[in-house]
Amino acid sequence: MTALPLDHESLRGLLGAWALDACPPGEAAQLQRHLAGCRSCADEAARLRDAAGWLSTDEPLDPEPALRNQVISRALAGRAPRVPVPDYAAPYVAESARLDALLRDLGELDWLEEAELPWYGGAEHWRPAEVLCHLAAVDGLLAAALGLPDALATLPGPAGPGGIDLMERTRRLIDASRNRSPDAVRAFWRQQSRALVRTASLAQAAADDGAAGGAGRAGEVLVDYGGFRIPVRDAFVDRAFECWIHAEDIAEAVGYPYGPPRGAHLRQLLDLASRMLPTAMAGLRAAGLAALTSWQDESYRYGDPRGPRVIKLIIEGRGESEWLIPLTAGETPLPPDTEPVATVAVDGVEFCFLCAAHRDPDRLPCGITGDRAAAHDLLHAARLLSRP
Amino acid sequence: MRMATPAPIRWDRQIQRRLAGGEESALGELYDQFAPLVHGLANRVLGDPRAAEQITREVFTHVWEHPEEFDPAQGSMRSWIGTLTHRRAVDRLRREQGPEGGGPDRGESPAEPSSVEEQALAEATAARVRHVVTSLPRALRETLVLTYFGGRTYQQAARELGISPDTAKHRMRLGLQLLATALATEAAP
Numbered sequence: 001m002t003a004l005p006l007d008h009e010s011l012r013g014l015l016g017a018w019a020l021d022a023c024p025p026g027e028a029a030q031l032q033r034h035l036a037g038c039r040s041c042a043d044e045a046a047r048l049r050d051a052a053g054w055l056s057t058d059e060p061l062d063p064e065p066a067l068r069n070q071v072i073s074r075a076l077a078g079r080a081p082r083v084p085v086p087d088y089a090a091p092y093v094a095e096s097a098r099l100d101a102l103l104r105d106l107g108e109l110d111w112l113e114e115a116e117l118p119w120y121g122g123a124e125h126w127r128p129a130e131v132l133c134h135l136a137a138v139d140g141l142l143a144a145a146l147g148l149p150d151a152l153a154t155l156p157g158p159a160g161p162g163g164i165d166l167m168e169r170t171r172r173l174i175d176a177s178r179n180r181s182p183d184a185v186r187a188f189w190r191q192q193s194r195a196l197v198r199t200a201s202l203a204q205a206a207a208d209d210g211a212a213g214g215a216g217r218a219g220e221v222l223v224d225y226g227g228f229r230i231p232v233r234d235a236f237v238d239r240a241f242e243c244w245i246h247a248e249d250i251a252e253a254v255g256y257p258y259g260p261p262r263g264a265h266l267r268q269l270l271d272l273a274s275r276m277l278p279t280a281m282a283g284l285r286a287a288g289l290a291a292l293t294s295w296q297d298e299s300y301r302y303g304d305p306r307g308p309r310v311i312k313l314i315i316e317g318r319g320e321s322e323w324l325i326p327l328t329a330g331e332t333p334l335p336p337d338t339e340p341v342a343t344v345a346v347d348g349v350e351f352c353f354l355c356a357a358h359r360d361p362d363r364l365p366c367g368i369t370g371d372r373a374a375a376h377d378l379l380h381a382a383r384l385l386s387r388p
Numbered sequence: 389m390r391m392a393t394p395a396p397i398r399w400d401r402q403i404q405r406r407l408a409g410g411e412e413s414a415l416g417e418l419y420d421q422f423a424p425l426v427h428g429l430a431n432r433v434l435g436d437p438r439a440a441e442q443i444t445r446e447v448f449t450h451v452w453e454h455p456e457e458f459d460p461a462q463g464s465m466r467s468w469i470g471t472l473t474h475r476r477a478v479d480r481l482r483r484e485q486g487p488e489g490g491g492p493d494r495g496e497s498p499a500e501p502s503s504v505e506e507q508a509l510a511e512a513t514a515a516r517v518r519h520v521v522t523s524l525p526r527a528l529r530e531t532l533v534l535t536y537f538g539g540r541t542y543q544q545a546a547r548e549l550g551i552s553p554d555t556a557k558h559r560m561r562l563g564l565q566l567l568a569t570a571l572a573t574e575a576a577p
Contacts, residue, residue: 063441074445084412
């Protein structure tokens with residue numbers, strides 16, 4: 001292709017083709033040089049280029065969720081982030097992005113469907129926007145711990161320290177959002193979820209940069225859920241867990257397919273569950289629902305010289321891993337060679353659904369060896385980890 | 389509880405600053421906002437989801453490594469990313485086809501802006517653009533669509549449409565001018 005020198009008018013005539021990337025290289029290069037010195041052509045070029053960008057505005061079709069991680073890993077390999085997203089926030093980032101992509105695809109009628117949100121004490125029935133209010137109301141506690149404003153602080157109703165009640169917060173936000181469009185509620189939830197990730201990343205980076213002893217502290221700040229407190233690093237995992245499960249609830253209500261989290265993230269969810277299970281088993285016993293009769297043997301105590309008694313939880317499939325769950329809270333850390341009284345082998349995604357009370361512990365397919373009563377208690381205690 | 393929705397231009401500058409500052413979370417937000425556009429456009433030009441994923445990796449890597457190249461005076465972040473994507477997709481198509489290659493199979497996966505911040509505006513604009521594009525004179529519309537999504541040069545498009553190269557160039561410029569005018573009208577308060 002010969003590129004004869006072109007005059008102003010000829011170059012001007014090329015602007016449309018240039019904006020569509022439709023010029024042969026020689027002409028494109030000439031035009032590019034011309035644009036650097038000709039204000040009126042440059043203005044039109046920018047205008048037409050912008051217009052061309054709007055040609056692709058058909059129905060959305062989201063890329064595979066797995067692509068997100070590939071794209072970001074590849075980019076970060078070329079230029080290391082100065083402010084990385086902490087590992088503990090990674091599942092929350094992925095799950096809130098997946099939920100947002102699902103919401104983007106909801107039609108007007110989908111927003112009117114009612115989702116069922118089971119937990120161990122019953123089930124809530126909420127429309128997708130109300131589910132988002134619930135997620136945002138609890139996310140707000142993490143926001144407060146990170147020093148962000150609590151959106152509920154400006155809403156009428158009881159508030160303040162000592163009075164934190166997750167359901168009360170949820171109802172208050174649902175009431176306040178009744179006249180909001182689904183898109184506005186979605187934007188509110190999304191904005192807060194992004195602010196959480198950004199703020200936690202900056203806080204972690206500042207702590208890592210700071211004086212010795214500062215590292216890691218950002219994740220240790222306690223989040224007050226009302227009934228209990230957990231560190232920021234666990235709260236992010238908890239919020240990812242709930243985001244995934246309620247996204248499943250919404251997807252189920254509108255009949256859309258929805259997949260589980262990545263294996264690495266599922267392991268983080270399972271890690272949190274495994275650390276909460278000893279307390280849940282204590283709750284099961286306190287409620288008189290435990291099967292393990294030896295628990296009536298009061299002689300076993302924390303730090304018993306006969307050694308801790310543990311159940312080995314073997315996670316199969318996605319999130320493949322093994323966990324030693326002490327039967328008594330407070331036994332950690334455990335030597336890895338501790339002999340378990342029972343082993344329970346179960347699919348990772350199914351076990352997470354059990355922890356969300358979305359499965360029946362007596363009908364969950366799993367392989368049990370050893371003390372069946374101990375295994376029973378583990379599976380039944382897992383349900384107690386659920387909340388509305 | 390009213391959300392302060394930043395104007396796209398302000399959001400564009402903020403995200404650019406955060407990218408320059410090395411905030412991984414900004415890259416994630418950028419991906420969530422524009423991945424459907426990037427992947428959808430590349431897939432429509434190339435008709436190959438794998439190749440579109442490759443383009444998606446390249447485009448976001450480029451933006452992450454060179455956020456300073458974005459010039460808000462030249463257009464929106466969306467427009468910049470769309471340009472990076474289209475150029476890469478077309479280059480790849482032309483490399484694969486050689487200079488006289490035929491048309492690609494059209495993928496059925498288009499694109500849509502997806503941000504929270506830009507959403508309302510983007511959706512209104514998209515609807516408006518669809519309307520404007522469909523009401524363009526047929527000759528202009530088919531020239532724009534064949535060229536942009538088919539990755540043709542204006543000479544190739546002219547041959548396929550049985551028109552002169554000058555007519556093809558004229559149609560491209562006129563079609564985009566009509567589109568730009570409609571967009572400017574839409575953006576006016």
